[in-house]
Amino acid sequence: MAGDLIVANARIVTAEAELTGSLAAAGGRITGLDEGATGLAGAVDFEGDYLLPGLVELHTDHLERHYTPRPGVRWPAVTAVMAHDAQVAAAGITTVFDALALVGGRSGEDRLETLRPMVDGIRQAQAGGMLRAEHFLHLRCEVTEAHVLELFEPFRDDPLVHFMSVMDHAPGHRQFADLAKYREIYKGMLGMTDEQLDAQTASRIAASRTYGVTNRDALTAIGRERGLPIASHDDETPAHVAEAAALGMVVSEFPTTLAAARAARQHGLQILMGAPNLVRGGSHSGNVSAGELAAEGLVDILSSDYVPVSLLHGAFTLAGKGGADSGIGLPAALATVSVNPARAASLGDRGRIEPGLRADLLRVRLVDGVPVVRSVWREGERVA
Incomplete structure (x- = not known):
């Protein structure tokens, strides 16, 4: 050699x-x-x-925390990307899909004022050889957002976009089937009064009913036309999974129940779970634990989600290393953070x-x- x-x-x-x-x-x-x-x-x-x-990360929303480190503060985009990239690379991630949420703001243009600089920052830093990992974009499309298609349009043909997911975060189903848990999380996070939280809850449920189906159909049609791998998000029921499969989705991100994960396997969708869920021993939202799904062979891909360092730690936990009583072995466990996400994103040259x-x-x-x-x-x- x-x-x-x-x-x-x-x-x-x-x-x-x-x-x-x-x-x-x-x-x-x-x-x-x-x-x-x-x-x-x-x-x-x-x-x-x-x-x-090298690890392949399909879904991390960590970049935005560097770009907006405090409410009302926007950090220079290139250095925000560099700071995010340094943390990602130190965690062993050599290919990262930066997940940007198409949601929020008073209007589509308002939210684009945040999205455009981050994307331009990635592009400039990557072109200048400033980054350690290779970066792609994962567009997280919130179907309850009235202007989500307006938000998607500027990135429709962007060569950085290699993955997309379709989400519905309205309370009462999927991630927040437990309304009490939803209230506990958001009341503490946003500092709302009960009356304000009641109004927000009602508004989000109404938006899901008004826009959900139309936006889901339109977004997945765009994704299929672009040839993008598409993920469903927070599937709660077998019906959610069947809908995702019918729309051509290939990954079920963070299924919230055992029944949904089993349905994803039956429909041939790859099952992505959060490494923080696995490392912590449970979901912060009170949903099914990644460990429970792993015990049934229902975890194909791990994502660091909001903690980059959790990705490798999660794989070793899954392998049964570090004091765990049992595991699937290191080659299979590492596949969840390397070859499997690479294949899901159609990157056959790595992993x-x-x-x-x-x-x-x-x-x-x-x-x-x-x-x-x-x-x-x-x-x-x-x-x-």
């Missing part, structure tokens, strides 16, 4: 197995993979640390340690049951 990067004495996790061996990469691609030691000069000695594929694929690689050490990212390479170049 010879190349730009040579790794030796690594515990390599491929899609099928774990092995101790060596890897070489050149021109941004993996060129060789061997069991046993290598005598080639210049090899990076992993000292028995794990060599893993596995295999000759010919991108050299997106991680050096990871397990310390007291916690996976610690020590080094990150994207296309063979060390970025963290």
